[in-house]
Amino acid sequence: MPELPEVEVVRAGLAPAVAGALISGVSVFDERALTRHPGTGLDFEAALTGRSIRAAVRRGKFLWLPLESAAGEPASEAIVGHLGMSGQLLLREPGAPAERHERVRIDLQHPVHGDLAVVFADQRTFGSLAIDPLVQTMDAAAGGFGSPDPVMPVQVAHIARDPLDPAFDDAGFRRALSRKDSAIKRVLLDQTVVSGIGNIYADEALWGARIHPETSASALSTRAVNRLLAEVRAVLDKALAEGGTSFDAQYVNVNGQAGYFAHSLHAYGRTGQPCDRCGRPIVRVSFMNRSSHFCPYCQKLRR
DNA sequence: GAAAATACCTGTTTGC
DNA sequence: TGCAAACAGGTATTTT
Numbered sequence: 001m002p003e004l005p006e007v008e009v010v011r012a013g014l015a016p017a018v019a020g021a022l023i024s025g026v027s028v029f030d031e032r033a034l035t036r037h038p039g040t041g042l043d044f045e046a047a048l049t050g051r052s053i054r055a056a057v058r059r060g061k062f063l064w065l066p067l068e069s070a071a072g073e074p075a076s077e078a079i080v081g082h083l084g085m086s087g088q089l090l091l092r093e094p095g096a097p098a099e100r101h102e103r104v105r106i107d108l109q110h111p112v113h114g115d116l117a118v119v120f121a122d123q124r125t126f127g128s129l130a131i132d133p134l135v136q137t138m139d140a141a142a143g144g145f146g147s148p149d150p151v152m153p154v155q156v157a158h159i160a161r162d163p164l165d166p167a168f169d170d171a172g173f174r175r176a177l178s179r180k181d182s183a184i185k186r187v188l189l190d191q192t193v194v195s196g197i198g199n200i201y202a203d204e205a206l207w208g209a210r211i212h213p214e215t216s217a218s219a220l221s222t223r224a225v226n227r228l229l230a231e232v233r234a235v236l237d238k239a240l241a242e243g244g245t246s247f248d249a250q251y252v253n254v255n256g257q258a259g260y261f262a263h264s265l266h267a268y269g270r271t272g273q274p275c276d277r278c279g280r281p282i283v284r285v286s287f288m289n290r291s292s293h294f295c296p297y298c299q300k301l302r303r
Numbered sequence: 304g305a306a307a308a309t310a311c312c313t314g315t316t317t318g319c
Numbered sequence: 320t321g322c323a324a325a326c327a328g329g330t331a332t333t334t335t
Binding site: 035086122186289 | 305307308313
């Protein structure tokens with residue numbers, strides 16, 4: 001499922017194609033793709049046609065495309081997107097046949113690359129696109145990866161920075177954990193504490209740091225939190241280098257290709273298979289209406 | 304006010 | 320064989 005590395009692969013693929021491009025047409029095929037857009041599909045189409053995109057920016061799992069404004073001025077609006085569980089953003093030739101589950105198509109004219117189409121396809125319709133105003137960041141640092149502007153969409157403002165963001169506050173993260181009585185895995189998935197981590201990378205980072213997923217966050221020592229943060233960064237970096245995690249056709253880059261990180265997983269989806277450290281079987285438990293995978297020997301629960 | 308539970312969604316897999 | 324239940328898990332909202 002798209003977590004930070006997968007969304008970053010999409011952002012990086014999109015950026016050179018959309019930056020500087022003029023929106024020549026927009027087609028909304030399913031308004032469920034606009035659940036976070038305040039207006040209708042017609043409004044979405046009309047508001048975007050004729051405008052230009054400046055960049056492709058990402059924080060955590062949120063992606064946004066700032067729209068042009070006066071020269072030298074920071075953009076004041078953006079198309080903000082979230083892939084949800086199964087969303088895809090694909091680059092296609094103009095007039096390309098409709099993708100399965102295609103919800104929105106944005107036709108572009110790029111001064112260098114010519115005409116192309118950005119297709120938003122989404123099987124489970126948890127993903128969405130919207131037009132959203134941009135607001136200043138609290139710390140005056142860049143709003144996300146892909147643009148130096150210290151702004152972000154309103155819908156992203158409550159989301160914490162992600163662990164790969166240079167402005168991520170390590171000390172603030174340690175303080176937040178010390179105040180949380182919830183299980184550490186639940187806290188890792190809380191995007192207001194740290195963004196970009198989903199079920200797969202939470203399981204992987206906890207396995208790497210040898211921490212049981214149900215350990216209380218506030219019970220972790222500073223040393224353990226530092227180890228965990230280092231593992232989070234290591235697993236996200238490695239997944240990014242391998243093009244993300246793909247189990248099926250649900251996650252692909254802008255050209256429809258799968259990533260390779262699924263081959264590097266140590267815990268997620270490995271129920272019953274031997275732990276890569278100690279050889280004992282990985283177990284799966286139900287947790288927050290989803291699955292947690294871990295090694296009960298390497299990741300003991302201490303109270 | 305924090306933490307936990309639930310709603311939303313559809314294609315595929317599993318189990319009886 | 321066929322159907323129903325389980326499963327996948329993002330975020331926002333509701334309940335505890």
